[in-house]
Amino acid sequence: MRFEAVHPGTVAVWRVQSLVAIAVALLALAALFAPLLAGGALAMAALIAWLVALLVLAALGWWLPEAWYRRLRYCLDERGLSVERGLLWRHRITVPRVRVQHSDVSQGPLQRIFGVATLRLYTAGSRFTVTTLPGLEHDTALALRERLLREGDGDAV
Structure with a gap:
């Protein structure tokens, strides 16, 4: 049995889909954290947590499609x-x-x-x-x- 890989354009499709989903999720998260970001004692901690979430999710959204592609x-x-x-x-x-x-x-x-x-x-x-x-x-x-x-x-x- 000789297995073949799918088209490499798949990675780009999955990356765009995942990054759009991440952007929507982070906007929803920002709306939830808006009262904290508007000021107050936890504003800096909330902003740092949001930025860390942004970086982690963006990295996963970029890396996972390539990993899925290699296994399909x-x-x-x-x-x-x-x-x-x-x-x-x-x-x-x-x-x-x-x-x-x-x-x-x-x-x-x-x-x-x-x-x-x-x-x-x-x-x-x-x-x-x-x-x-x-x-x-x-x-x-x-x-x-x-x-x-x-x-x-x-x-x-």
Whole structure:
């Protein structure tokens, strides 16, 4: 089995998403701390705590997408699609071709900018009814979906 990495543009998509989420969270946190920042005995401590949170979350928002990217791989063979992912808890999910009921390739606005897409495979009778493979180049996602459909025995859609 030869596993392949997803498109490197995935890292940029995940970084933008995480940094936007962090910015929203920090703005909400700033609103909560606004009375403390307006003055008073704890103003300096609250400002330092907010700045430390900003630095830690920004560092995680920059580093984690790259780490997730390095651990996300896939392999398509005659039996089906296998996906490996996970930082601390590693998972290998194998979707047999004959179990695929429906497939979907989606691309959000941010993914379109960076040229990546997500392949979703919907299966029957398993614990994981939807398996997603983010970060594929859009044409690659379409080709994988077509290959899964073409090489099946007619049960997959």
